[in-house]
Amino acid sequence: MVTGPPAAVLDALGLRPRPVTVLKDEPGQNASWLARTSGGQRVVLRRYHDGATPEDLSYEHAVLRHLAGAGWVVPVPLSELVPRDGLWYALTRFVPGAAVARETGSQQARRGRDLARLDLALRHLGATIGQRPGWRAQHQDGRVHDRIDWRGGADALLAQSPRLGAWAYAAAERTRGVLAAVGAAELPVTVVHGDFAEWNVHYSRGRLAGVVDFGLTHLDSRPYELAIARTYRAPQAAGAYRAELAARGWPLSELEETAIEPVYQAFRVDMAAWEIEQGRRTGRFDLAVIERQLARTGTPPP
Numbered sequence: 001m002v003t004g005p006p007a008a009v010l011d012a013l014g015l016r017p018r019p020v021t022v023l024k025d026e027p028g029q030n031a032s033w034l035a036r037t038s039g040g041q042r043v044v045l046r047r048y049h050d051g052a053t054p055e056d057l058s059y060e061h062a063v064l065r066h067l068a069g070a071g072w073v074v075p076v077p078l079s080e081l082v083p084r085d086g087l088w089y090a091l092t093r094f095v096p097g098a099a100v101a102r103e104t105g106s107q108q109a110r111r112g113r114d115l116a117r118l119d120l121a122l123r124h125l126g127a128t129i130g131q132r133p134g135w136r137a138q139h140q141d142g143r144v145h146d147r148i149d150w151r152g153g154a155d156a157l158l159a160q161s162p163r164l165g166a167w168a169y170a171a172a173e174r175t176r177g178v179l180a181a182v183g184a185a186e187l188p189v190t191v192v193h194g195d196f197a198e199w200n201v202h203y204s205r206g207r208l209a210g211v212v213d214f215g216l217t218h219l220d221s222r223p224y225e226l227a228i229a230r231t232y233r234a235p236q237a238a239g240a241y242r243a244e245l246a247a248r249g250w251p252l253s254e255l256e257e258t259a260i261e262p263v264y265q266a267f268r269v270d271m272a273a274w275e276i277e278q279g280r281r282t283g284r285f286d287l288a289v290i291e292r293q294l295a296r297t298g299t300p301p302p
Contacts, residue, residue: 097202097209112240
């Protein structure tokens with residue numbers, strides 16, 4: 001049974017007392033509920049994370065509307081943003097199909113081709129909408145979102161675990177050097193999905209059914225898109241992505257190819273930074289998770 005603010009928002013949108021299914025509801029994070037309109041259409045009520053702002057979400061919604069206009073099945077907003085108890089809600093399109101939890105090689109390649117097609121659909125949008133408020137490209141500062149107090153978090157971690165704190169500082173410094181060495185500052189940027197991992201791509205009967213979770217969409221490089229799509233563990237996805245883009249006249253440049261590994265390292269440092277930021281905000285560091293992320297940055301432990 002759905003109660004509290006989500007129920008009140010659904011009531012205001014005229015979607016109660018019809019049955020509602022909780023899809024995800026974790027405090028402080030994005031959450032969603034499956035509902036039906038009076039005509040029986042499935043829709044999703046989304047609650048955005050506690051750091052979301054109207055400006056930030058307007059950017060995300062602009063990307064979704066652009067893709068929907070180009071024929072993509074995405075969770076395009078069906079209502080205006082609705083404020084409730086300091087958080088933002090919106091009704092969105094239901095995306096059918098299901099993610100493939102454990103991909104075969106051919107399924108990896110399929111996802112890589114679909115990512116290439118999505119990036120092609122977004123290729124020229126950046127010139128219109130620019131950068132997402134509060135965001136930056138991964139290679140520009142090592143962290144994509146300015147919500148992260150890197151120094152404050154790293155210093156707090158250093159006080160609790162001198163080894164991990166020193167490792168975090170060393171990884172950030174090493175990554176900046178590696179990015180500078182390959183000339184990453186010159187990487188071209190484009191609007192990216194920002195999390196085209198297997199759990200955000202829905203298929204039905206072997207065909208693409210839709211793409212979800214554009215919460216990280218912003219202007220960034222194609223090497224970053226490959227990193228955050230977790231193609232390091234799906235090599236056939238990366239190969240198919242390259243091949244599809246080359247066949248469609250937008251191949252990765254020599255600089256982009258060279259920057260793939262350094263940007264991946266920066267992505268891992270950023271993942272560690274997210275975990276460190278959570279510890280700074282809550283006062284409880286998950287040292288095991290932070291160590292696991294730092295171990296993937298390519299920086300040896302102190």
